[in-house]
Amino acid sequence: MQSALLNRARGAAFKATRPTGCSRSVVVVRATAEAVVEKKERRLGPLERGGTLSGAEAAGKDAGEKARAKAAGAAPSGTFLQIVDGRFRDDRWIGGRWDLNQFKDSNGEVNWDKVIDVEVARRKLLEENPIPSINEEPVNFDTSEIPWWAWVKRFHLPEAEKLNGRAAMMGYVLALFVDALTGAGLLEQQESFLGKLALHVCVFGILLVRTSSDLDKYKGLIDEATFYDRQWNATWDGVKRPSEAE
Amino acid sequence: MAASFANTQVSGKTATRQAVASRVAPFRAVTGARRVAGAQTSWLFAGQTVPQRLFAVSGARSVSRAVQTVFAVRDGASLEGRKLRVAVIGGGPSGACAAESLAKGGVETYLIERKLDNCKPCGGAIPICMVEEFDLPLEIIDRKVTKMKMISPSNREVDVGKTLSETEWIGMCRREVFDDFLRKRAQKLGANVLNGLFMRSEQQGENGPFTIYYNSYEDGSKMGTPATIEVDMIIGADGANSRIAKEIDAGEYDYAIAFQERIRIPDDKMKYYENLAEMYVGDDVSPDFYGWVFPKYDHVAVGTGTVVNKTAIKQYQQATRDRAKVKTEGGKIIRVEAHPIPEHPRPRRCKGRVALVGDAAGYVTKCSGEGIYFAAKSGRMCAEAIVEASSNGTKMVGEEAIRNYLDKWDRKYWATYKVLDILQKVFYRSNPAREAFVELCEDSYVQKMTFDSYLYKTVVPGNPLDDVKLLVRTVGSLIRSNALRSADSKSVNVSFGSKANDQRVATV
Numbered sequence: 001m002q003s004a005l006l007n008r009a010r011g012a013a014f015k016a017t018r019p020t021g022c023s024r025s026v027v028v029v030r031a032t033a034e035a036v037v038e039k040k041e042r043r044l045g046p047l048e049r050g051g052t053l054s055g056a057e058a059a060g061k062d063a064g065e066k067a068r069a070k071a072a073g074a075a076p077s078g079t080f081l082q083i084v085d086g087r088f089r090d091d092r093w094i095g096g097r098w099d100l101n102q103f104k105d106s107n108g109e110v111n112w113d114k115v116i117d118v119e120v121a122r123r124k125l126l127e128e129n130p131i132p133s134i135n136e137e138p139v140n141f142d143t144s145e146i147p148w149w150a151w152v153k154r155f156h157l158p159e160a161e162k163l164n165g166r167a168a169m170m171g172y173v174l175a176l177f178v179d180a181l182t183g184a185g186l187l188e189q190q191e192s193f194l195g196k197l198a199l200h201v202c203v204f205g206i207l208l209v210r211t212s213s214d215l216d217k218y219k220g221l222i223d224e225a226t227f228y229d230r231q232w233n234a235t236w237d238g239v240k241r242p243s244e245a246e
Numbered sequence: 247m248a249a250s251f252a253n254t255q256v257s258g259k260t261a262t263r264q265a266v267a268s269r270v271a272p273f274r275a276v277t278g279a280r281r282v283a284g285a286q287t288s289w290l291f292a293g294q295t296v297p298q299r300l301f302a303v304s305g306a307r308s309v310s311r312a313v314q315t316v317f318a319v320r321d322g323a324s325l326e327g328r329k330l331r332v333a334v335i336g337g338g339p340s341g342a343c344a345a346e347s348l349a350k351g352g353v354e355t356y357l358i359e360r361k362l363d364n365c366k367p368c369g370g371a372i373p374i375c376m377v378e379e380f381d382l383p384l385e386i387i388d389r390k391v392t393k394m395k396m397i398s399p400s401n402r403e404v405d406v407g408k409t410l411s412e413t414e415w416i417g418m419c420r421r422e423v424f425d426d427f428l429r430k431r432a433q434k435l436g437a438n439v440l441n442g443l444f445m446r447s448e449q450q451g452e453n454g455p456f457t458i459y460y461n462s463y464e465d466g467s468k469m470g471t472p473a474t475i476e477v478d479m480i481i482g483a484d485g486a487n488s489r490i491a492k493e494i495d496a497g498e499y500d501y502a503i504a505f506q507e508r509i510r511i512p513d514d515k516m517k518y519y520e521n522l523a524e525m526y527v528g529d530d531v532s533p534d535f536y537g538w539v540f541p542k543y544d545h546v547a548v549g550t551g552t553v554v555n556k557t558a559i560k561q562y563q564q565a566t567r568d569r570a571k572v573k574t575e576g577g578k579i580i581r582v583e584a585h586p587i588p589e590h591p592r593p594r595r596c597k598g599r600v601a602l603v604g605d606a607a608g609y610v611t612k613c614s615g616e617g618i619y620f621a622a623k624s625g626r627m628c629a630e631a632i633v634e635a636s637s638n639g640t641k642m643v644g645e646e647a648i649r650n651y652l653d654k655w656d657r658k659y660w661a662t663y664k665v666l667d668i669l670q671k672v673f674y675r676s677n678p679a680r681e682a683f684v685e686l687c688e689d690s691y692v693q694k695m696t697f698d699s700y701l702y703k704t705v706v707p708g709n710p711l712d713d714v715k716l717l718v719r720t721v722g723s724l725i726r727s728n729a730l731r732s733a734d735s736k737s738v739n740v741s742f743g744s745k746a747n748d749q750r751v752a753t754v
Contacts, residue, residue, distance in 0.1 A: 144685075
């Protein structure tokens with residue numbers, strides 16, 4: 001049977017090499033008998049071979065429920081982050097707050113990352129489609145319900161890692177530079193006052209000034225902080241206040 | 247300048263004594279009189295009221311070129327035989343309170359108001375301290391608001407007002423009733439209320455009196471008949487579009503446009519607003535202010551305001567109505583009104599013998615946009631400074647007295663204004679900042695501090711430990727709210743510095 005298949009393949013390949021419309025040297029190899037392909041030991045496809053997980057090991061790694069349901073062909077069940085009739089509707093939003101029980105992962109602990117994600121999504125949705133405030137449906141969710149370490153882990157640590165890296169690189173380069181200039185080694189640099197000062201300036205500088213637009217931002221903040229004061233004192237331009245003149 | 251003033255005042259006193267003892271002919275001032283272009287004026291010292299012949303200074307527009315007598319009197323000189331005359335232009339809270347204090351102090355006062363039944367577009371909220379300080383009868387207060395709801399962009403509602411006691415409330419009043427009461431009271435105390443529209447004023451030489459040209463509506467005509475009065479000083483209390491401010495080149499100020507619709511809603515909905523006011527914050531409602539629903543006597547006022555994007559005010563108003571849609575369902579709009587609200591004081595709040603008070607000076611707080619109390623108080627303080635410096639209307643006063651009032655005002659209320667400015671800069675910047683604001687207002691310490699400073703107009707420093715805890719909580723709230731802002735959010739960031747309005751708004 002393999003030969004029949006091969007012939008077929010050869011025929012198709014031959015056909016393919018001929019220009020279309022040319023009907024002369026067409027080799028038609030037809031299998032006379034019903035070609036039954038025997039089920040052999042099939043090799044695993046790349047999806048399986050590539051380290052795909054499923055079941056419990058895939059917890060948290062699956063596509064969202066909606067996507068899974070779609071792939072399985074079932075209709076997506078439940079409402080997620082929708083505005084229905086001017087009201088916010090979500091299966092996990094009960095009594096004006098997120099029902100933390102529905103965010104528990106397989107260990108039984110609340111997955112705070114998911115809670116943060118869903119609150120971000122809710123705020124974005126309401127920002128783009130403001131809905132009227134309804135007395136019967138108050139919002140009671142307070143962001144302080146999410147513990148501080150969840151915030152730190154999610155938002156601060158990645159940034160901190162980046163900044164630590166930058167500070168380390170800058171510190172190393174500067175230490176090398178100073179060593180080359182003055183011959184003072186790393187420890188000696190730390191002992192001097194100037195060295196300690198330079199170290200602090202470097203580290204805090206990297207913390208505060210991350211991009212060049214940050215400098216403009218700080219200038220803007222200083223302007224904002226003093227603008228109102230200047231407006232109030234405008235009437236005293238060139239004139240001393242009676243309370244100061246005494 | 248101050249030194250020369252002192253000199254003239256001292257020499258003025260000696261001249262008085264001489265004049266009383268023996269009639270001394272008028273003589274020029276020691277410091278040298280300056281000639282006003284086109285006319286000669288003699289500096290007349292106290293008691294010397296010998297009229298000098300001269301031509302009217304006003305030039306082509308002068309009503310009569312006949313000889314006029316001009317009594318140019320120096321500051322500090324005593325006025326023999328007459329009282330100090332002050333004109334207050336504008337009969338709102340600031341003008342009426344100024345006129346009242348002036349009249350009480352024995353000064354001849356003229357209060358010029360163009361519309362005696364004017365219903366100025368206004369939130370109409372007055373703090374409780376105003377009732378005591380200005381002896382207001384409780385009848386002019388339509389409602390006592392004891393609950394204030396703040397609603398965040400994601401509709402988180404916080405009831406700010408849990409810490410109010412039974413005797414504390416915010417009074418809502420009708421401006422036409424309120425203003426009328428204050429004006430009538432000033433009139434009873436001796437102020438002359440003139441119904442007319444101020445046109446312009448002219449000063450007859452330096453240190454001379456002012457001639458005020460106005461269109462009098464006393465005879466009931468629509469156009470008004472031109473009339474004049476002569477006064478020594480002017481207090482400009484004519485509101486945000488002050489003409490007096492233009493005349494003295496007081497300078498421009500940034501202003502917000504406040505837009506308000508009065509809506510009559512069904513009784514059951516009105517019950518909800520019986521003593522409750524709402525504040526909506528959010529990008530949709532206003533990029534740098536808030537939308538409000540304030541209860542009036544039988545309807546609610548729904549409005550919003552903005553500084554940076556005035557052309558989109560109707561869109562913000564629509565958004566405010568939408569946010570309150572369910573609570574005001576079935577309502578009919580009975581009136582639409584708008585008015586500018588100053589954002590900061592004018593660069594010059596006085597010039598010579600002309601002072602500005604109230605909205606004309608720009609005394610509206612940031613963040614809350616409160617103006618009535620400060621207008622009334624500034625009118626009163628200015629008048630009191632004039633009364634004191636003129637020894638109850640017997641001496642001439644000038645810029646020095648007005649600057650005394652300005653200095654006293656600045657020292658007394660600067661802290662309040664600055665705190666509200668800081669609040670606005672921190673919490674009205676962006677949607678996350680507003681969410682943090684509403685979250686923080688849930689706390690009872692914050693509510694107590696807020697209401698204490700609003701109702702009694704003093705910045706009371708609280709317990710330092712609580713303040714530190716509040717600071718930590720504020721920073722925490724702001725960080726969390728900003729973290730919850732989606733990366734592709736379309737909301738805007740607003741800055742409050744010296745840049746032009748269109749540059750102050752930036753999308754994320």
